[in-house]
Structure formats: structure tokens, C-alpha cells
Amino acid sequence: MSNRFVGKLSNFGPLSANEQSTLISATSNARKVAPRKDLIREGDRPGPVFVILEGWACRYKILPNGSRQILAYLMPGDCCDLHVGLLAEMDHSIQTITAAVVATIDRLEMDAIMDRHKGVAKAMYIAQLVDEGTMRAWITSMGRRSSIERVAHLMCELYLRARNIGLDFEPYLALPLSQLMLADSLGMTPVHLNRVLKELRHEGAMDLQRGHLLITDPGKLVQIAGFDANYLHRRLRSAA
Structure with a gap:
């Protein structure tokens, strides 16, 4: 599957041809982003849903002493912060690691897609659960391994x-x-x-x-x- 976002979501459940076409259209505004560029910074107002189509990115926080903690790695097909728009501001930053191709989906459009397409909504929720499971694994590593x-x-x-x-x-x-x-x-x-x-x-x-x-x-x-x-x-x- 050429669109890695569609490919990833398809792994979590069958998507109809119409659902796939809708996601491809929603990510058709993809743009190239240089390495080490912030897509959004801690303290910013949450923006659209970012979709990484090519390249790698990461979530990170900068501590008061200037040190950095990387919180997650994002690979092609990953999307960022489905529900963060409910918050007033970002509590972490997202930055590209390599040259990347990134699409943005407006939050109202994403809500509409999930309302109309139950297969997409289910796959997105499963993807979010996997992200949360990965975060728990990282916490376990930092605390006990x-x-x-x-x-x-x-x-x-x-x-x-x-x-x-x-x-x-x-x-x-x-x-x-x-x-x-x-x-x-x-x-x-x-x-x-x-x-x-x-x-x-x-x-x-x-x-x-x-x-x-x-x-x-x-x-x-x-x-x-x-x-x-x-x-x-x-x-x-x-x-x-």
C-alpha cells in the first residue's frame, strides 16, 4: 500500500475502498519537511492531526536544565495526538528526525471522517491504544529494567x-x-x-x-x- 497511513490502519481492521479513498484524500496535502524541524512545540495551541507518511519523527520534552527526554519515536504511517485538540496547549514537542513527508488533517475533518466511517474510527482507536501500550512499556523500562x-x-x-x-x-x-x-x-x-x-x-x-x-x-x-x-x-x- 503506497499510503503508509492507510496501510497501518488496515492492519487494525478492514477498511472499505471508500474509507481508504477518504483517508488518501485527507492526506493529499502532504509536504516535505527538513530534518530536525519542530512540527509543533510545547506550549503551542494544538493544531491539526499530523500524519507521518515518510521519514522519522519524535516526541520530546526539554527540562529546565536544558536536557532532553525523548518520549516516543514516530515512523511512517503514524499519526500524532488524535484528541490533543481538547487541551489548551501542547505539553510536549514533536520534531522530525530525518527528512520527512508530513500531511495534516484538520481536527473538524478528522472528527467528520470518524463519524462517517466506523472502520476508520475503530482503527484509529486501536492505533491510539497501541501507542499507549508502547508508552507503558517505556515507563516500565525506565523504572525497572x-x-x-x-x-x-x-x-x-x-x-x-x-x-x-x-x-x-x-x-x-x-x-x-x-x-x-x-x-x-x-x-x-x-x-x-x-x-x-x-x-x-x-x-x-x-x-x-x-x-x-x-x-x-x-x-x-x-x-x-x-x-x-x-x-x-x-x-x-x-x-x-
Whole structure:
């Protein structure tokens, strides 16, 4: 499916030809966005629903001391903040990581689409539930998983999410995330993260170099992470 947003929602339930056509039309205003550009900033009034059609983006917060916490990664097909329009202002920022293609759907139009098309509404709600499940998994990692478990868990998640939307390039997965970004999402320093990545490589579980992830032993990486893919509704497949 050429429209990744439609493709993602179709994974959560059947969409009629009319529903697919409606979503394609709603995202036809897509524009190219340069890397490291804020789509919306913390404190802004909520705007339209952002749909990432190509490229990667992230949610993040800047703390008073200037440090950054990355809250989520957005891949092609993901949309941002279905119901945030009910709030007075954004409580976090959204920024592109790579060059991206981003569409916007006006909130009134999105409401109308979901009112008229029950298949779209159901798929959107399931997508939101998956996002919330992912957030809970991140909270669990930050609170209870060790450093090596935390890194291994995130690598399993990103690899599986990418495979689900056809972004994998065997045997490597292009992962456009710097070690600084990964550290900011894992609550670690870049130096500590580098040590953990070396340990995972020494264990023969995975190797991350120059923006490419190679999972050399999926079973071992899953075991180290204690990874259960139930919150993503897919299972990690062997890279063989």
C-alpha cells in the first residue's frame, strides 16, 4: 500500500475502498519537511492531526536544565495526538528526525471522517491504544529494567515496528537515530549507552553501527530484554 497511513490502519481492521479513498484524500496535502524541524512545540495551541507518511519523527520534552527526554519515536504511517485538540496547549514537542513527508488533517475533518466511517474510527482507536501500550512499556523500562535490558528492549521494539511496516532491509535495519538520541530516550548518558552497546555486541545479540542495526541473535536479544511483543500486537520474527 503506497499510503503508509492507510496501510497501518488496515492492519487494525478492514477498511472499505471508500474509507481508504477518504483517508488518501485527507492526506493529499502532504509536504516535505527538513530534518530536525519542530512540527509543533510545547506550549503551542494544538493544531491539526499530523500524519507521518515518510521519514522519522519524535516526541520530546526539554527540562529546565536544558536536557532532553525523548518520549516516543514516530515512523511512517503514524499519526500524532488524535484528541490533543481538547487541551489548551501542547505539553510536549514533536520534531522530525530525518527528512520527512508530513500531511495534516484538520481536527473538524478528522472528527467528520470518524463519524462517517466506523472502520476508520475503530482503527484509529486501536492505533491510539497501541501507542499507549508502547508508552507503558517505556515507563516500565525506565523504572525497572536494567541498562542492558532497557537498550535490548528498545532495539526489539524498533526492529519489530519497522518490520511491521516494511522498513527492514535484510540483514540490516536502517536506524536513523544517533547514540545521543537513543541515550535521551533511555535516560542514559551517551558514554554509558556506548558501553551497553559494546556489551550487547560482545554477547553476540546485536550490532549497531553507523545508523544500521543488525540483530545477530534474535532469541538472545529477546531473552536479554525480557521482550514480550503483546503491546505491539506482532511477534518478533527471526532475522534469518
